[in-house]
Each structure stands twice: as C-alpha cells, then as structure tokens.
Amino acid sequence: MxxxxxxxxxxxxxxxxxxxxxxxxxxxxxxxxxxxxxxxxxxxxxxxxxxxxxxxxxxxxxxxxxxxxxxxxxxxxxxxxxxxxxxxxxxxxxxxxxxxxxxxxxxxxxxxxxxxxxxxxxxxxxxxxxxxxxSDQASRAIGAIGFVTAAAGALSFLGLFQHRSSQRP
Structure with a gap:
C-alpha cells in the first residue's frame, strides 16, 4: 500500500x-x-x-x-x-x-x-x-426542470387569460 x-x-x-x-x-x-x-x-x-x-x-x-x-x-x-x-x-x-x-x-x-x-x-x-x-443530483435537476416548465406554462396561461380579458369591451 x-x-x-x-x-x-x-x-x-x-x-x-x-x-x-x-x-x-x-x-x-x-x-x-x-x-x-x-x-x-x-x-x-x-x-x-x-x-x-x-x-x-x-x-x-x-x-x-x-x-x-x-x-x-x-x-x-x-x-x-x-x-x-x-x-x-x-x-x-x-x-x-x-x-x-x-x-x-x-x-x-x-x-x-x-x-x-x-x-x-x-x-x-x-x-x-x-x-x-x-443520482440525487439528476433527480434535483429533473425536479427543477419540471418546476420551471410548470411555472412557464402557468405564466403563459395567465398571460393569455389577461390578453383575452383586455380585449373584451
């Protein structure tokens, strides 16, 4: 040794x-x-x-x-x-x-x-x-990617909802 x-x-x-x-x-x-x-x-x-x-x-x-x-x-x-x-x-x-x-x-x-x-x-x-x-490291990364994807989807949905609301008379 x-x-x-x-x-x-x-x-x-x-x-x-x-x-x-x-x-x-x-x-x-x-x-x-x-x-x-x-x-x-x-x-x-x-x-x-x-x-x-x-x-x-x-x-x-x-x-x-x-x-x-x-x-x-x-x-x-x-x-x-x-x-x-x-x-x-x-x-x-x-x-x-x-x-x-x-x-x-x-x-x-x-x-x-x-x-x-x-x-x-x-x-x-x-x-x-x-x-x-x-791999905890990979599991954390996958979780973060999922969270970011969900957040981006929610923000896109809210943006679409606001856009439609502002177009109504």
Missing part, C-alpha cells in the same frame, strides 16, 4: 475500497468509486483532450459517451475538494467489496453511454456499489 500522504486534513478520512467519492466541482459534483492504493474508477468524456480535471468533467455535461477510467484520486480531484460519501447505505445494502471491485475492473477502458439526467457519473458508481443506479 502506498503512503497515506495524499489524504491530508483538507481531505479528511481515508477511503476504503468500494467507497463512493464525491468531488466538488464549481456548480456540480463529480462521482468516483475508490478502488484502493490511491486509485478510483470514474467516467470521463470520450473526447477528453485536456489534463485539467475540472474542465474535463464539465465537458461530460455535453457528451453522450464516456470512457470508464482508472485514475489516481489526486489527479482527478486536482485543486477541488472531495469527501467519502456512501450516502445510499441506509437505502441499499452495498455489495461485497470483492464484487464491487470485480465489476469495476471489468469496465475499465470500456466506452459507455452517458446522459446527464439518466446515466451520469453518480448513476455509474452507485450501480457498482449497490447494484442500483441512483
């Missing part, structure tokens, strides 16, 4: 194999799964051509395909912060660590479909850990 120097006070806790890692990017969170020895598995845009971790993750918003990569946690985190966040452990039982790692290693290097709302990086790692794909 490598030295523990990459997990300092700014990044509390030492992840264990199978842990979910939440990386805080400006405006969103990127998710990875810890494999051990400082390595994680995550999805990255297929057309990734820049070494900047935050920028390459931001490109995934517009990508329809992603590459499953095994990378050093410190390289993926870059200057951002992260935390261990196994937030669904109360909802789902994690698979055995050996099974999580076996499933993860099988996917390394494969191209997978990517969809910000239905198949994103959080869906990917929760499927590995729990056998269930879930």
């Amino acid at each position: 490598e030295s523990n120097d990459r997990f300092d006070l700014e990044h509390p806790g030492e992840p264990q194999p199978g842990d979910l890692i939440e990386i805080f990017r400006p405006g969103y969170q990127h998710w990875a799964l810890y494999l051990g020895d400082g390595y994680i598995i995550n999805v990255a845009p297929v057309d990734e051509g820049t070494p900047a971790a935050s920028f390459s993750s931001a490109k995934s918003v517009f990508s329809r395909k992603a590459l499953v990569k095994m990378q050093l946690l410190k390289d993926v985190v870059g200057t951002d912060s992260y935390r261990i966040n196994n937030k669904y452990d109360d909802k789902y039982s994690p698979l055995a660590v050996e099974e999580i790692i076996r499933r993860a290693e099988f996917l390394i290097g494969q191209e997978v479909s990517y969809d910000l709302l239905g198949n994103n990086c959080e869906h990917f790692v929760t499927l590995l850990r729990y056998g269930e794909a879930e």
Whole structure:
C-alpha cells in the first residue's frame, strides 16, 4: 500500500475500497468509486483532450459517451475538494467489496453511454456499489426542470387569460 500522504486534513478520512467519492466541482459534483492504493474508477468524456480535471468533467455535461477510467484520486480531484460519501447505505445494502471491485475492473477502458439526467457519473458508481443506479443530483435537476416548465406554462396561461380579458369591451 502506498503512503497515506495524499489524504491530508483538507481531505479528511481515508477511503476504503468500494467507497463512493464525491468531488466538488464549481456548480456540480463529480462521482468516483475508490478502488484502493490511491486509485478510483470514474467516467470521463470520450473526447477528453485536456489534463485539467475540472474542465474535463464539465465537458461530460455535453457528451453522450464516456470512457470508464482508472485514475489516481489526486489527479482527478486536482485543486477541488472531495469527501467519502456512501450516502445510499441506509437505502441499499452495498455489495461485497470483492464484487464491487470485480465489476469495476471489468469496465475499465470500456466506452459507455452517458446522459446527464439518466446515466451520469453518480448513476455509474452507485450501480457498482449497490447494484442500483441512483443520482440525487439528476433527480434535483429533473425536479427543477419540471418546476420551471410548470411555472412557464402557468405564466403563459395567465398571460393569455389577461390578453383575452383586455380585449373584451
């Protein structure tokens, strides 16, 4: 096992194999799964051509395909912060660590479909850990889109109603 120097006070806790890692990017969170020895598995845009971790993750918003990569946690985190966040452990039982790692290693290097709302990086790692794909981030975005759509529809309806009322003699 490598030295523990990459997990300092700014990044509390030492992840264990199978842990979910939440990386805080400006405006969103990127998710990875810890494999051990400082390595994680995550999805990255297929057309990734820049070494900047935050920028390459931001490109995934517009990508329809992603590459499953095994990378050093410190390289993926870059200057951002992260935390261990196994937030669904109360909802789902994690698979055995050996099974999580076996499933993860099988996917390394494969191209997978990517969809910000239905198949994103959080869906990917929760499927590995729990056998269930879930993303609170996507659920919040879908809820916000629904609210904005409903509000826009209501405002349009009110505008039409007001327009008709003002045309009546």
